[in-house]
Amino acid sequence: MQHRRGGLTGSGSAIHKTCARMIALMILALCVGTLGRAQTITPPNSQQERSRHIHEILQEAKSYQAADAKTRAALQEIVGRQTGTFAEFEKQCVDLQATLAESDAMEKRKRKMLVDLQFEFRDDAKVKPVFNLLYQMEDISDKVEPIWHGMIACSGILASAAQNKQEAYQNICVDPAHQQLSLLVPEMNRLGRQLQVEVQKYGGSLPRDFLQAIGQ
Secondary structure (H helix, E strand, C coil), rough: CCCCCCCCCHHHHHHHHHHCCCHHHHHHHHHHCCHHHCCCCCCCCHHHHHHHHHHHHHHHHHHHHHHHHHHHHHHHHHHHCCCCCCHHHHHHHHHHHHHHHHHHHHHHHHHHHHHHHHHCCHHHHHHCCHHHHHHHHHHHHHHHHHCCCHHHHHHHCCCCCCHHHHHHHHHHHHHHHHHHHHHHHHHHHHHHHHHHHHHHHHCCCCCCCHHHHCCC
């Protein structure tokens, strides 16, 4: 029995590409001055300390870039596979689980960097909407991995099921996960467009790869 599509191509990949790079791109915008042009009234010594802390966060963010790109490429390859048999789908889920485990610690650290940057810009009302949007997009990201893990768990259940059940893995495991992910895409795209508008208010625009990731 052949299946023309398997795994979580399309919507799942698009959401993860957007969420995985969210904070890195926001930090890049800060680094080139897109948001950094916002003025705050801060005593000189405090301003120096603030600048030093922001620089430290930016340097840490840069240190993650290579690993982030590697993880993102691995995930895109995995979810983009065309599985024609249950064995191929099962292998896809094993690889997906391993990749998600590798990226978990990195994503948690990115969330911490977002919190730290928000604190440094706490006195600037103009930047607040940007952070609000980023947190909303992170919330959507938090809804993606449970869907993937649900599909992985489904493959584990089918591993001990009858052959006819295994051959129906697309309907049983993949399609429900894909439908759940598809429900998240419109909201992610809407937030992405709003984020672009907010950043452009400061005279800049989001990086091209981010716009491509959200389908703009």
